[in-house]
Amino acid sequence: MATIYEVSKLAGVSLATVSRVMNNNANVSDATRKKVTAAMSELGYRPNSIAQSLASNCSNSVGLLVSELQGPFYGPMMSGIENIFRNQGKHVIIAAGHSDEEREQQGIEFLISRNCDGLILHVEAVSDDYLIKLSKGRVPFVLINRFIPELSDRCIILNNIKGGYLAAKHVLEQGHKNIAYISGPLWKKDAQDRLAGHKQALAEFNLSFNEQLLYQGDFMETSGFEGLKTIYQQGLSFSAVICANDEMATGAIASARELGLALPEQLSVMGYDNVFFTRHIYPPLSTINYPINEMGQMAANWILKHVYQKQTEPLQTMFEPSLVARQSIRHCPQ
Amino acid sequence: MATIYEVSKLAGVSLATVSRVMNNNANVSDATRKKVTAAMSELGYRPNSIAQSLASNCSNSVGLLVSELQGPFYGPMMSGIENIFRNQGKHVIIAAGHSDEEREQQGIEFLISRNCDGLILHVEAVSDDYLIKLSKGRVPFVLINRFIPELSDRCIILNNIKGGYLAAKHVLEQGHKNIAYISGPLWKKDAQDRLAGHKQALAEFNLSFNEQLLYQGDFMETSGFEGLKTIYQQGLSFSAVICANDEMATGAIASARELGLALPEQLSVMGYDNVFFTRHIYPPLSTINYPINEMGQMAANWILKHVYQKQTEPLQTMFEPSLVARQSIRHCPQ
DNA sequence: GTTATAAATGTAAGCGCTTACATTTTATGT
DNA sequence: ACATAAAATGTAAGCGCTTACATTTATAAC
Numbered sequence: 001m002a003t004i005y006e007v008s009k010l011a012g013v014s015l016a017t018v019s020r021v022m023n024n025n026a027n028v029s030d031a032t033r034k035k036v037t038a039a040m041s042e043l044g045y046r047p048n049s050i051a052q053s054l055a056s057n058c059s060n061s062v063g064l065l066v067s068e069l070q071g072p073f074y075g076p077m078m079s080g081i082e083n084i085f086r087n088q089g090k091h092v093i094i095a096a097g098h099s100d101e102e103r104e105q106q107g108i109e110f111l112i113s114r115n116c117d118g119l120i121l122h123v124e125a126v127s128d129d130y131l132i133k134l135s136k137g138r139v140p141f142v143l144i145n146r147f148i149p150e151l152s153d154r155c156i157i158l159n160n161i162k163g164g165y166l167a168a169k170h171v172l173e174q175g176h177k178n179i180a181y182i183s184g185p186l187w188k189k190d191a192q193d194r195l196a197g198h199k200q201a202l203a204e205f206n207l208s209f210n211e212q213l214l215y216q217g218d219f220m221e222t223s224g225f226e227g228l229k230t231i232y233q234q235g236l237s238f239s240a241v242i243c244a245n246d247e248m249a250t251g252a253i254a255s256a257r258e259l260g261l262a263l264p265e266q267l268s269v270m271g272y273d274n275v276f277f278t279r280h281i282y283p284p285l286s287t288i289n290y291p292i293n294e295m296g297q298m299a300a301n302w303i304l305k306h307v308y309q310k311q312t313e314p315l316q317t318m319f320e321p322s323l324v325a326r327q328s329i330r331h332c333p334q
Numbered sequence: 335m336a337t338i339y340e341v342s343k344l345a346g347v348s349l350a351t352v353s354r355v356m357n358n359n360a361n362v363s364d365a366t367r368k369k370v371t372a373a374m375s376e377l378g379y380r381p382n383s384i385a386q387s388l389a390s391n392c393s394n395s396v397g398l399l400v401s402e403l404q405g406p407f408y409g410p411m412m413s414g415i416e417n418i419f420r421n422q423g424k425h426v427i428i429a430a431g432h433s434d435e436e437r438e439q440q441g442i443e444f445l446i447s448r449n450c451d452g453l454i455l456h457v458e459a460v461s462d463d464y465l466i467k468l469s470k471g472r473v474p475f476v477l478i479n480r481f482i483p484e485l486s487d488r489c490i491i492l493n494n495i496k497g498g499y500l501a502a503k504h505v506l507e508q509g510h511k512n513i514a515y516i517s518g519p520l521w522k523k524d525a526q527d528r529l530a531g532h533k534q535a536l537a538e539f540n541l542s543f544n545e546q547l548l549y550q551g552d553f554m555e556t557s558g559f560e561g562l563k564t565i566y567q568q569g570l571s572f573s574a575v576i577c578a579n580d581e582m583a584t585g586a587i588a589s590a591r592e593l594g595l596a597l598p599e600q601l602s603v604m605g606y607d608n609v610f611f612t613r614h615i616y617p618p619l620s621t622i623n624y625p626i627n628e629m630g631q632m633a634a635n636w637i638l639k640h641v642y643q644k645q646t647e648p649l650q651t652m653f654e655p656s657l658v659a660r661q662s663i664r665h666c667p668q
Numbered sequence: 669g670t671t672a673t674a675a676a677t678g679t680a681a682g683c684g685c686t687t688a689c690a691t692t693t694t695a696t697g698t
Numbered sequence: 699a700c701a702t703a704a705a706a707t708g709t710a711a712g713c714g715c716t717t718a719c720a721t722t723t724a725t726a727a728c
Contacts, residue, residue, distance in 0.1 A: 051684035069413040075404030282616025348678045385714035
């Protein structure tokens with residue numbers, strides 16, 4: 001592999017000049033610039049990005065920590081992020097945290113030890129304190145889907161209260177009065193918020209929230225399955241179930257089918273996230289859109305601006321959910 | 335950030351010694367090793383991986399090029415790969431090629447310019463010649479889901495002929511005689527192979543392949559939709575449709591519903607890949623399992639062995655598909 | 669106690685770049 | 699033509715490590 005040294009010799013200039021044309025910043029005359037680029041292409045020269053990083057103290061890489069590399073939620077997020085960075089010649093190093101405190105911390109440290117210039121974190125298990133401490137450190141980061149008051153300017157979040165509200169309102173408008181709710185783990189802020197929005201809509205319709213129709217799930221399909229079964233077996237009647245995400249809604253649908261309930265005639269089901277497969281399941285799932293792709297891009301823009309001092313579109317931290325009405329919600333039969 | 339130099343000063347040893355305990359290879363006495371590690375933790379020292387890479391000419395990173403970061407197919411693949419490398423302290427740099435020749439080449443060059451020690455490529459658009467030339471280059475790579483005879487030892491592939499055969503056989507065993515087929519783009523080897531296996535099964539059942547029941551799609555949902563509609567409107571009767579992947583099967587299902595066909599009573603549908611959402615769609619889709627996660631891990635092992643000289647489980651290049659029978663295939667009504 | 673040998677440690681060059689600063693060349697005004 | 703400023707180029711010192719080689723220290727055999 002040719003080095004800058006060989007290029008400089010061939011072009012008959014100094015190292016510094018070659019470096020200058022590479023970074024085309026300083027003043028270089030057209031004549032020498034041409035000589036140098038000619039030499040470069042003759043040698044098939046490619047700059048060694050490792051050496052560049054060491055010398056410039058900038059690795060041009062940003063670390064991305066997600067909970068899972070697979071699954072319908074993270075794909076669009078990573079995609080939005082990679083897209084933006086690729087165009088800027090930055091690269092993204094990916095690690096998975098698996099919603100586990102230790103593995104998330106390891107992931108973050110791994111990314112830092114890799115000299116990432118900045119970090120985009122979608123972390124769930126790590127504590128607020130840890131992140132606040134981290135924010136005092138050398139490497140800047142932005143958080144997706146997590147709100148910490150002390151770090152509010154670097155938290156890119158969805159208005160989950162509104163999302164919960166929209167979901168409930170839609171169901172209520174179809175005349176449902178007895179609505180089961182399968183929440184996420186209530187130690188998670190987003191699960192809390194979605195439920196809060198839900199209750200808010202209920203209140204607006206002068207309905208009280210029935211704790212017996214609440215099941216606390218874990219955002220995974222199986223808990224949706226268990227949740228619906230558990231609530232059903234209590235014997236209380238309900239005509240709709242709202243789930244705090246699409247995966248659990250999928251589980252609830254499977255469960256309903258097993259219980260012999262006709263969908264959506266006997267039971268309306270509502271999801272949350274608008275993950276891509278929601279339109280393929282049956283009945284096509286009504287849900288709340290989570291603009292995760294855009295939020296990923298916004299996180300990337302945050303890094304571009306704060307780490308690389310690039311001009312970007314105006315930064316936005318709070319995103320709004322919206323209703324996606326499909327066929328899993330029917331008018332209340334009675 | 336503390337450097338090796340400060341550690342050496344604090345521990346009262348030379349740079350080389352510190353480096354030795356970091357890489358714990360050479361002979362270092364227990365006493366000095368202890369002094370050094372103590373100094374390290376006192377300073378909160380973290381090695382600068384960029385400097386390590388430059389000095390050792392090894393970046394400990396492997397490049398991964400996939401067509402898309404999102405979608406049900408690549409997720410499990412990336413996941414399998416990240417998993418293995420993370421445990422070995424290697425990191426993965428991800429780029430997307432979007433099945434486009436230029437972008438795939440750009441992606442590969444991007445990864446190479448990032449000094450990846452090795453590459454895992456899932457490329458579709460780039461030519462065999464390009465890859466053969468690339469294989470003469472400095473950086474080793476392994477191919478997933480592509481077979482090039484000259485590079486056969488580094489091609490990790492699925493036996494698609496067998497997969498196509500298995501799918502058709504299953505449908506044929508249910509008594510179907512008139513079977514539509516929605517293929518992938520037939521310039522792609524995997525699309526060809528799946529179709530070849532399909533024909534092979536047909537022949538075994540003494541049935542001839544009806545070209546009029548073939549539609550060439552592009553592996554995307556929309557083409558499944560179009561495909562079924564097109565075939566249907568020709569007026570030929572058929573009781574089953576086999577699609578060369580699950581996405582197209584999903585499209586075909588949507589199309590069938592629009593045409594007023596009851597599923598699976600009036601039309602049996604078969605997919606391919608066993609992507610995770612196949613069990614959520616309705617009717618639950620019978621399909622062919624593609625062990626993409628395992629194949630990703632195998633690719634990672636290939637790199638571990640050939641690039642980093644690690645011991646790994648024995649390498650395997652050809653993987654076998656298997657039938658996943660669910661409810662989208664019924665006995666032929668007549 | 670020698671000497672030969674092995675183990676432990678140190679020295680210093682270099683990986684391929686960037687960049688502050690110094691120097692040379694060119695342009696500008698009078 | 700000359701002084702002065704601006705533009706172009708060169709020089710050399712790092713960036714934080716690894717590693718070949720040199721040197722010192724410990725170990726063993728006699």
